[in-house]
Amino acid sequence: MGGGPRLDARRPADLLAARRAARERAGARPAHVCRGARHRRDRPRRQHRSDHRRGGRALAPRADERDGSPDPAAGGVRVPARARHAVARHHQRGARARPHVQHGRGGAVHQRAARCHPPPPRTRMTTTQESDQVLQRRANLEELRRLGVAPYPNRFDRQASIDGIVRAHGGKTGEELDAARTTTRTAGRILAIRSFGKANFLVLSDGKARIQVYIREDSLPARDFQIFKLLDFGDWVGVEGQLFRTKTKEFTIRASRLEFLAKCLLPLPEKWHGLTDVEIRYRQRYLDLIVNPEARQVFELRSRVVTAIREFLVGRGFLEVETPMMQSIPGGALARPFVTHHNALDIPLYMRVAPELYLKRLVVGGIERVFEINRNFRNEGMSAQHNPEFTMLEFYWSYADYTDLMSLTEDLLVEVAQTALGTDELRYGDHTIALKKPFPRLLLREVVRAAASKRLGVDVAPDDLRARDRAAALAARLGIEVTPGMGAGAITVEMFERLCEQDLVQPTFVHDFPTEVSPLSKQKPDDPETVERFELYVAGMEIANAFSELNDPAEQRRRFEAQLRARAAGQEEAHALDEDYVRALEYGMPPAAGEGIGVDRLVMLLTNSHSIRDVICDPVSADEAEVAGSR
């Protein structure tokens, strides 16, 4: 796929762009037909928003939509070919007005099935889809039934996956294949059908690889060829046959048997342009996966990343645990939780915003190294970097402090990138990012001071960030809004977010945060206004948040009380007081350091994805049923 040098096949948008470029080079169609598509596909070079939660570890993501199921209400009537069009027209008129039920064997069955399932889905595509194409596909299904072919057989004795066949034999020459006379038996979804009278070709996919199948009437049992004639784009089939190369050198299975495995009743997105509508890509990820191979690559890489993280930590003696997702006091981060209710206990429960306090309880219990990779839920805004539920790695390391964590983080990122990608050089948008340790370590206040000085053209003094009134005055000069509840520390962090964050492209540790915004972190021995905390930024995104853990129960109680005051002052995200957590600390927690890493964002980085929704299989979106009527 010869895109430009800046195209990255790992990134769906790039692959699509390359496809488009290829087509335009071929002069197949005037460029203007793609204008809208390009517009829609284009992404910003960089996101300027970054999440930052004062205090707890905090990496929230963002979201969008989900799928909508197809309307199963169409009928399954087998329609004589000459009558099909008339039926389709009639059908469409009816479909707009009310849920349309056709009376027929298949139709009745589907109708019943639909009632058994959750909310009756009505997608925007549904009603019009009940037109020709669906009717035709249903008719083909009924025709198979009539031939005595089980339309949904229970199993298929597959000998090899398409991917396995391609890897084992795909490199062989035609002569080698002919000599070997290898017969195989595999299965997949039909992604293309090309017919030439007596020579017919299918392209099958197993999701990872594709293979061509050659079908001739005279080399198949009659029944199997009948099946072939009733196939539609998207159906699942099994084939058996010998491997060979066609005249055009295409690696191919010469089918001697064909079995029908499952019907695709709804038309799939077009093969050439693929699926570019991001809304459908997120709502109906299965369609994205079927037609855009690069979508699959993202999720495979995500899996390798998570595995690599796990192996890295386990190899260093960390114990993986799972702590409560539903908590009666949501803690560990400054974020608004989702609320639910337990009926039997008749109590409210909160979806966790972080596992932090539970993991540290385990450290109190003597698990010296512990980690969890799991979901957090935050009931807040969504953006290209924020999904309401997102995956977070948190780990705690006894007898270590935050400087140890910086070194460990460097090792972790480099190793994960090497394992999952095979390189420590990343391309992200226009940037090349080098994951080379050591990463620069910059003091938060120095970063802010430098940025503010540059912005204002004057020398900002360190004390300007220490005193509340001077910090507020500085913020005002910078055009940054400050609320009465914000102290010097919060103002400093606000300035950091506005002025500095987005420019931290190469991996950079920003450390030593104000105590005010870090209720769970340990102060520096010589500076109680500052805690031993850092955040790691890459590509302008907050990737990690870590600190030496506060283990003095009295100080922790004071911090919680400060949070309660903030809460009383209207800051909903402030921490609640978790008495049991303080009690745990009273039993004694060893010195320890802990860190949270946003897994989704890490995967974004490694896959050159610019929206968190590209790395989450099913990002949150409004219920399609709710909005169907208006679309």
Place this chain on the structure above:
RNA sequence: GGGCCGGUAGCUCAAUUGGCAGAGCAGCAGACUCUUAAUCUGCGGGUUGCAGGUUCGAUUCCUGCCCGGCUCACCA
């Protein structure tokens, strides 16, 4: 929440000052013995996101709403 852009056939996209809503792919019928975006001939397919308004006439102009993208703000 504000601003900008968008929503037209299953998919990707057109539609010139408001004047019969189109193309390619997909589908259907036919031709074709190695194609691969197969090709060729023919044919179907639309409540133009929803609801109002202006107009002889609205995809087009106006109002409201819904959905999406980007962005600013909020969350912080």
